[in-house]
Amino acid sequence: MAGPGPTFPLHRLVWANRHRELEAALHSRQHDIEQEDPRGRTPLELAVSLGNLESVRVLLRHNANVGKESCQGWAVLQEAVSTGDPEMVQLVLQYRDYQRATQRLAGIPELLNKLRQAPDFYVEMKWEFTSWVPLVSKMCPSDVYRVWKRGENLRVDTSLLGFEHMTWQRGRRSFIFKGQEAGALVMEVDHDRQLVHTETLGLTLHEPEALLATMRPSEEHVASRLTSPIVSTHLDTRNVAFERNKCGIWGWRSEKMETVSGYEAKAGEVYSATNVELVTRTRTEHLSDQDKSRSKGGKTPFQSFLGMAQQHSSHNGAPVQQAASPTNPTAISPDEYFDPNFSLESRNIGRPIEMSSKVQRFKATLWLSEEHPLSLGDQVMPIIDLMAISNxxxxxxxxFITLRLPPGFPVKIEIPLFHVLNARITFSNLCGCDEPLSSVWVPAPSSAIAASASPFPCEVDPAVFEVPDGYSVLGAERSEPLRDEDDDLLQFAIQQSLLEAGTEAEQVTAYEEQLQLERALQESLQMSTEPGGPESPRRAPPSFEEQLRLALELSAREQAERERRGRREEEDLQRTLQRSLTEL
Incomplete structure (x- = not known):
């Protein structure tokens, strides 16, 4: 049997699925396991695309990167799902979660060390969820994240836990991070049940086999992925531009001030971020006809309501040749594949892709204050990085805020979350300046903290980082701090058309959502319809489509009324200015 070719030796072993030779080659440590072939694939990506399970297993045991995305923006897990092989999906998903867990855990001590070097503080982050769709907006909640930082200890309290079965899940939960010599201690405190789940990161990282075993997904989870579309959603910020918001008339520009949490943001310091695009692509080649039919039939009322158009495309559609296989439908030879000068045109390996895509454009708004004492990079970003692990x-x-923002601290930010939902985040009550807290105080003038160079000397009670008396302390519950980056709110708002890859929560069926929306619409339309008298004959309730049409009309009338008020206020201002100029 001939050995591997002179170039891309690991890839050639993968192509032939010679997994024993691949194991030996990886043990020798002479080859780069992340090398890309002429088509931009690593050995793992190639093995998954070809459906060579044995080679995939060998590469994963040797720590091949599961998190890498292809040139087309598809993750290894998504390509595994496209094969339709349950064992392949289970294996890749297990190692994906394991690698993600170890990388996140390893990064927490560094984030805590960053915080240790910054001044202590307390701040509140108010999250308000809004929507331009009236019915959705009525169902949107708000939450306040309360943040204490002392040394390299951090505590974040929240009350909004998620969205499940058409209901907002509320509760009192604290996330506590404490730096230690051997790593860091992470505690999740459930105040309602008085339970504490703890995890020592140093110990976890030294027990890879035990950690890997806990990441094995259930058969139901694997089956759910294989019967659902593959969806990739990402914000494209390459063309983002920041523009100052202007105010005034007749070319005049006034220094209008807007106070946000006690800090003034001038009109010139309010920016709009334009050309923020949400790109959504959906693949269905792995689905059976029944699954595809259910997926199309499960189009949510929101999608019909909003008229969300999709562009459909199909790739790899060349006729299947005699020597073709399900994962090499156009019978590409290894010599053709590994020759960088050979053009494959529309030919490719893997199942022929069936894909729909759409792009939606949004605008974000920033309120900036150059007087705010918090540092975005040193104090706020480490907190956001820590919370992004599971939120x-x-x-x-x-x-969004890792973009190159204009100067100043963003005292308020409004960003798009999904197609119909925005989040408005406001920083407030810095060090208890608005509402005093017993756990935070301003130190005495003679203390070292007060004499420090900090622009806002603040002392935080160390007791807030300790487990309350009477609480039961348990081991790690990895399903929470290390869960996938799913968002149940996304399922409610857009369902399958905008589902992010990696959603693990239970799907809300279109039927349940339609019933809920119908009830909400009926209530909202009750005030706008003429009530019939007691003698009036009972009319049949309007259809769901008719209710949606009426809801849109109501929304349009409300918007028109707001615009009329705005024009009236502008006209009044002009008349006032004209009178004042005449008097001069």
């Missing part, structure tokens, strides 16, 4: 909203915020 999809913080992950979206992190992706």
């Amino acid at each position: 999809a909203h913080f992950a979206k915020l992190r992706d």
Whole structure:
């Protein structure tokens, strides 16, 4: 049997699925396991695309990177799902979660060390979820994240836990991070049940086999992925531009001030971020006809309501040749594949892709204050990075504020989360300046903290980082701090058309959502319809489509009324200015 070719030796072993030779080659440590072939694939990506399970297993045991995305933006797990092989999906998903867990855990001590070097503080982050769709907006909640930081200890309290079965899940939960010499201690405190789940990161990272075993997904989870579309959603910020918001008329520009949490943001310091695009792509080649039919039939009322158009495309559609296989449908030879000068045109390996895509454009708004004493990079970003580990909203915020923002601290930020939902985040009550807290105080003038160079000397009670008396302390519950970056709110708002890859929560069926929306619409339309008298004959309730049409009309009338009020206020201002100029 001939040995591997002179170039891409690991890839050639993968192509032939010679997994024993691949194991030996990896043990020799002479080859780069992350080398890309002429088509941009690593050995693991190639093995998954070809459906060579034995080679995939060998590469994963040797720590091949599961998190890498292809040139087309598809993750290894998504390509595994496209094969339709349950064992492949289970294996890749287990190692994906294991690698993600170890990487996140390893990064926490560094984030805590960053915090240790910054001044102590307390701050509140108010999250308000809004929507331009009236019915959705009525169902959107708000939450306040309370943040204490002392040394390299951090505590974040929240009350909004998630969205499940059409109901907002509320509770009192604290996340406590404490730096230690051997790593860090993470505690999740459930105040309602008086339970504490603890995890020592140093110990966890030294027990890889035990950690890997806990990451094995259930058969139901694997089956759910294989019967659902593959969806990739990401914010494209390459063309983002920041523009100052202007105010005034006749070319005049006034220094209008807007106070946010006690800090003034001038009109010139309010920015709009334009050209923020949400790109959504959906693949269905792995689905059976029944699954595809259910997926299309499960189109949510929101999608019909909003008229969300999709562009459909199909790739790898070349005719299947005699020597083709399900994972090599156009019978590409290894010599053709590994020759960088050979054009494959529309030919490719893997199942022929069936994909729909759409792009939606959004605008974000920033209120900036150059007087705010908090440092975005040193104090706030480490907190956002820590919370983004298990909170999809913080992950979206992190992706946005890592852009090159204009100067100043963002005292208020409004960003798009999904197609119909925005999040408005406001920083307030810095060090208890608005509402005093017993756990935070301003130190005496003679103390070292007060004499420090900190612009806002603040002392935090160390007791807030300790387990309350009477609580039961348990071991790690990895399902929470290390869960996938799913977002149940996303399922409610857009369901399958905008589902992020990696959602693990139970799907809300279109039927249940339609019933809920119908009830909400009926209540909202009750005030706008003429009530019939006691003698009036009972009319049949309007259809769901008719209710949606009426809801849109109501929304349009409300918007028109707001615009009329705005024009009236502008006209009044102009008349006032004209009179004042005449008097001069």
